[in-house]
Amino acid sequence: xxxGTLSGLQQAAPPSGLPGHPAPADGITGLCEQFADVxxxxxxxxxxxxxxxxxxxxxxxxKAKYGYADVFDLAEELHRRVPLDPxxxxxxxxxxxxxxxxxxxxxxxxxxxxLFFPAAAGLLSGPASITVLLVSMLVSxxxxxxxxxxxxxxxxxxxxxxxxxxxxxxxxxxxxxxAVALAVAGLVTGARTxxxxxxxxxxxxxxxxxxxxxxxxxxxxxxxxAPGCLAGAGFxxxxxxxxxxAAVGWVLVVTPLLGTALAFRLTRGGGGRPFVRTELAAxxxxxxxxxxxxxLIAFPVVPSWGAGPGGxxxxxxxxxxxxxxxxxxxxxxxxxxxxxxxxxxRSTGRLRVFGRRVRLVLLAALTQYLVATVLLIxxxxxxxxxxxxxxxxxxxxxxxxxxxxxxxxxxxxxxxQTMGSRIVPPAACAAAFAVELACRGFGVRAxxxxxxxxxLFLCVYALAVLGKASRHF
Amino acid sequence: xxxxxxxxxxxxxxxxxxxxxxxQLVRGMxxxxxxxxxxxxxxxxxxxxxxxANVASLVGVPLWGAGxxxxxxxxTARRRFAPLLAELTGVLADGSAGAAGRFGEILRAxxxxxxxxxxxxxxxxDEAFELFTRLWCGSRADTGxxxxxxxxxxxxxxxxxxxxxPLSHPPEYADVAHAVTNGLGVLPALTVKWRHGRPVIVxxxxxxxxxxxxxxxxxxxxxxxKALYLRFLHHLCALGYREAAVITPGxxxxxxxxxxxxxxxxxxxTVYNGVDPQNFPAFEGEPDVPTIxxxxxxxxxxxxxxxxxxxxxxxxxxxxxxxxxxxxxPGGREGYLRQCKDLAAELGVGEVTGFExxxxxxxxxxxxxxxxxxxxxxxGFPYSVLEAMTCGRPCVATDVGGVTEAIADTGLVVxxxxxxxxxxxxxxxxxxxELRRRLxxxxxxxxxxxxxxxxxxxxxxxxxxxxxxxxxxxYAEVAG
Numbered sequence: 001x002x003x004g005t006l007s008g009l010q011q012a013a014p015p016s017g018l019p020g021h022p023a024p025a026d027g028i029t030g031l032c033e034q035f036a037d038v039x040x041x042x043x044x045x046x047x048x049x050x051x052x053x054x055x056x057x058x059x060x061x062x063k064a065k066y067g068y069a070d071v072f073d074l075a076e077e078l079h080r081r082v083p084l085d086p087x088x089x090x091x092x093x094x095x096x097x098x099x100x101x102x103x104x105x106x107x108x109x110x111x112x113x114x115l116f117f118p119a120a121a122g123l124l125s126g127p128a129s130i131t132v133l134l135v136s137m138l139v140s141x142x143x144x145x146x147x148x149x150x151x152x153x154x155x156x157x158x159x160x161x162x163x164x165x166x167x168x169x170x171x172x173x174x175x176x177x178x179a180v181a182l183a184v185a186g187l188v189t190g191a192r193t194x195x196x197x198x199x200x201x202x203x204x205x206x207x208x209x210x211x212x213x214x215x216x217x218x219x220x221x222x223x224x225x226a227p228g229c230l231a232g233a234g235f236x237x238x239x240x241x242x243x244x245x246a247a248v249g250w251v252l253v254v255t256p257l258l259g260t261a262l263a264f265r266l267t268r269g270g271g272g273r274p275f276v277r278t279e280l281a282a283x284x285x286x287x288x289x290x291x292x293x294x295x296l297i298a299f300p301v302v303p304s305w306g307a308g309p310g311g312x313x314x315x316x317x318x319x320x321x322x323x324x325x326x327x328x329x330x331x332x333x334x335x336x337x338x339x340x341x342x343x344x345x346r347s348t349g350r351l352r353v354f355g356r357r358v359r360l361v362l363l364a365a366l367t368q369y370l371v372a373t374v375l376l377i378x379x380x381x382x383x384x385x386x387x388x389x390x391x392x393x394x395x396x397x398x399x400x401x402x403x404x405x406x407x408x409x410x411x412x413x414x415x416x417q418t419m420g421s422r423i424v425p426p427a428a429c430a431a432a433f434a435v436e437l438a439c440r441g442f443g444v445r446a447x448x449x450x451x452x453x454x455x456l457f458l459c460v461y462a463l464a465v466l467g468k469a470s471r472h473f
Numbered sequence: 474x475x476x477x478x479x480x481x482x483x484x485x486x487x488x489x490x491x492x493x494x495x496x497q498l499v500r501g502m503x504x505x506x507x508x509x510x511x512x513x514x515x516x517x518x519x520x521x522x523x524x525x526a527n528v529a530s531l532v533g534v535p536l537w538g539a540g541x542x543x544x545x546x547x548x549t550a551r552r553r554f555a556p557l558l559a560e561l562t563g564v565l566a567d568g569s570a571g572a573a574g575r576f577g578e579i580l581r582a583x584x585x586x587x588x589x590x591x592x593x594x595x596x597x598x599d600e601a602f603e604l605f606t607r608l609w610c611g612s613r614a615d616t617g618x619x620x621x622x623x624x625x626x627x628x629x630x631x632x633x634x635x636x637x638x639p640l641s642h643p644p645e646y647a648d649v650a651h652a653v654t655n656g657l658g659v660l661p662a663l664t665v666k667w668r669h670g671r672p673v674i675v676x677x678x679x680x681x682x683x684x685x686x687x688x689x690x691x692x693x694x695x696x697x698x699k700a701l702y703l704r705f706l707h708h709l710c711a712l713g714y715r716e717a718a719v720i721t722p723g724x725x726x727x728x729x730x731x732x733x734x735x736x737x738x739x740x741x742x743t744v745y746n747g748v749d750p751q752n753f754p755a756f757e758g759e760p761d762v763p764t765i766x767x768x769x770x771x772x773x774x775x776x777x778x779x780x781x782x783x784x785x786x787x788x789x790x791x792x793x794x795x796x797x798x799x800x801x802x803p804g805g806r807e808g809y810l811r812q813c814k815d816l817a818a819e820l821g822v823g824e825v826t827g828f829e830x831x832x833x834x835x836x837x838x839x840x841x842x843x844x845x846x847x848x849x850x851x852x853g854f855p856y857s858v859l860e861a862m863t864c865g866r867p868c869v870a871t872d873v874g875g876v877t878e879a880i881a882d883t884g885l886v887v888x889x890x891x892x893x894x895x896x897x898x899x900x901x902x903x904x905x906x907e908l909r910r911r912l913x914x915x916x917x918x919x920x921x922x923x924x925x926x927x928x929x930x931x932x933x934x935x936x937x938x939x940x941x942x943x944x945x946x947x948y949a950e951v952a953g
Contacts, residue, residue: 349610
């Protein structure tokens with residue numbers, strides 16, 4: 001193509017050396033060398049003309065030195081003589097590069113709060129307490145997903161002041177929402193004050209953690225979690241002495257208070273409007289997804305939902321912790337997937353080739369995540385058996401299978417959301433939850449079927465949607 | 474009379490030569506109403522200039538950001554868009570002489586589409602991307618040196634989509650559409666012509682396409698994207714020249730590029746920039762110490778390295794000499810200022826080279842030197858030279874753009890990137906008071922005769938009247 005658009009303007013140029021023939025010995029050979037980089041990468045001859053002029057050559061100098069009519073003719077000649085061999089621009093940094101540190105930290109941060117529950121178990125007995133905790137979990141997961149979306153949208157625009165103000169206001173509004181929901185739940189169920197306080201603490205911690213994670217200050221969360229975790233672990237190690245229960249309860253309170261204090265401290269100095277209506281509307285799918293994820297994860301342990309009449313569900317307990325640890329693996333795998341698809345996009349010009357390969361990458365990513373989760377669950381189960389916390393049980397296997405499928409589905413749902421597919425994953429989760437609820441009489445089998453169905457559906461959907469190159473920009 | 478004034482990244486949101494010119498133009502014609510259509514980056518920009526009362530409206534057209542609101546095109550709209558996209562892609566791959574005409578037609582068809590449907594949405598569909606990829610990446614492996622990847626296709630489509638956004642805005646109603654730049658800035662002017670049949674004037678201070686070529690060399694795009702987008706701009710600029718009733722370059726030197734791109738010499742009328750002589754009266758005396766003064770943005774295109782190297786040579790021959798640089802780097806270019814300071818120190822002239830920053834009154838900067846120097850690699854018709862001339866200061870300037878036309882024989886013109894020639898010219902002037910006085914008064918006389926703001930404004934006033942009432946640029950054309 002090159003000089004094609006100038007076809008009408010080329011006739012003035014004198015004859016020149018053809019490819020394969022030695023170039024005539026004139027001053028132009030030196031010029032070709034001097035401007036080799038420009039000529040090899042030139043879009044057309046005018047680009048060379050612009051470069052020649054920029055270097056100080058003008059028509060008079062060209063005429064006097066090289067015998068061409070003007071800069072344009074000289075540029076045409078250079079374009080003819082130097083074969084095109086464009087240099088690649090410097091590679092842009094890959095935004096999806098990620099070391100193992102951050103996902104490991106995140107996995108830990110998601111699962112460490114589990115240490116709080118055994119320590120607080122004495123304070124939380126009775127169905128009313130479980131209802132209160134469930135309400136707290138549903139509301140605060142939902143709010144924190146919505147808040148994270150709003151925060152990341154502002155952060156993505158490079159507007160730090162607005163990010164801070166959004167997070168600060170969002171935290172306050174969401175914390176108020178959690179408190180109101182808990183008050184209502186407390187009134188309805190007549191739950192004990194300790195349960196209400198624990199529920200509020202759980203909500204505050206989750207919201208504070210969201211603020212800190214958006215601001216990339218997640219390391220501080222280890223500090224926030226330390227008092228509660230150390231107290232909980234010590235309490236467990238000492239064999240849950242009843243005399244210490246109240247003292248441990250007080251230590252647990254430190255964590256949400258610290259989280260709240262840090263969230264407010266780190267969001268000082270904000271500015272701009274905290275919320276715009278369109279942004280709030282756009283955050284709804286994220287909030288709904290948070291709600292459904294909480295509901296699906298809690299389902300097997302809630303008495304009137306998935307937990308049998310016996311109350312405690314060993315399989316669920318065995319799988320819940322590794323599942324939250326596996327969210328670290330999900331994050332790592334998500335970055336891995338994005339890195340691979342980014343590379344694919346740059347290595348082929350054919351849609352069909354891209355579609356085929358990127359689907360394989362998706363399946364590989366899902367496999368990676370599932371294998372990591374199976375390993376984590378196996379380790380947790382082995383630990384539980386050897387320590388005598390739980391024994392082999394037929395129901396356990398089904399329950400673990402259901403959680404594994406749920407983990408895979410959550411991974412795909414998150415991936416789809418980061419790729420701009422924000423409606424279908426929550427809708428599918430809602431359908432799966434409805435099935436679980438409707439078939440709760442069938443026990444673990446129904447849960448397994450619902451979760452496997454959800455995983456299968458999201459997998460097929462992701463293969464269809466993410467096979468399109470335009471989704472990967 | 475209503476004048477639609479189209480700008481891109483300049484007036485009234487940014488400072489700089491083109492914005493000064495626009496401000497002079499608008500303030501100089503209080504009798505006309507100006508409707509300013511400014512292509513901007515995001516739409517969040519605030520005007521940097523105070524708008525006079527005769528600016529009747531200001532519309533910002535953001536090229537980036539989410540894009541104009543609009544429903545995503547339905548099935549029929551998508552089906553209508555496909556042939557348009559195919560034709561646009563085809564034109565951009567067409568190296569024949571007929572491509573220029575086809576480009577004009579497809580651009581107009583895209584304009585008609587954009588006035589009814591959401592063009593941004595149409596570009597954003599999967600079908601559009603697949604079609605573009607098939608046409609661009611698939612079949613043309615043998616014509617370019619590098620095969621485009623899917624990433625390239627996405628980038629190229631995005632560039633085209635963003636560039637065509639001005640077509641989606643409602644055309645301004647005006648008697649004349651005056652684009653103060655070619656390229657994207659000419660799009661809103663073309664919409665005025667296409668919708669209301671009003672004539673277009675294209676003014677160019679620098680050559681838009683040449684600047685894009687230079688810009689693209691340092692750009693982030695792979696060759697296929699760069700080549701496609703430059704060809705798009707090439708066609709667009711050529712169309713701007715063809716559709717213009719008058720082209721008014723800021724100097725004769727620019728006309729070379731314009732004619733190379735197919736502009737007819739019959740519609741080209743050079744209009745020089747001007748300054749207000751009241752603001753730049755002649756200086757009475759000279760500084761005590763032999764001084765070279767420079768005024769401008771601290772930017773690589775101003776080639777301060779050559780100036781500093783030249784000054785080092787001057788300083789060697791005339792140890793009393795000083796160099797004073799007035800101006801500051803634009804945001805993000807502070808590194809270049811440091812580089813210049815380091816170079817001065819390295820050459821042993823750090824102590825006698827003053828980086829003075831911005832001055833309140835630009836006149837003081839010219840007064841500070843016996844000689845005013847311009848060392849730029851690229852210029853249109855620089856105000857600093859005109860202003861120095863009006864004050865009666867002799868200039869040493871590089872032979873770029875319209876500089877020779879401005880100075881003629883009232884100063885010394887040297888080749889760019891040549892410290893020795895620049896040093897010799899400076900020494901000649903610094904060492905010869907009689908020559909300085911002769912050239913200085915010659916420069917002032919020349920500036921007052923040819924380069925006053927009143928003349929520039931008057932010329933455009935006449936052009937507006939003439940072109941606005943449908944008359945051609947030259948009476949002779951009608952008769953002939």
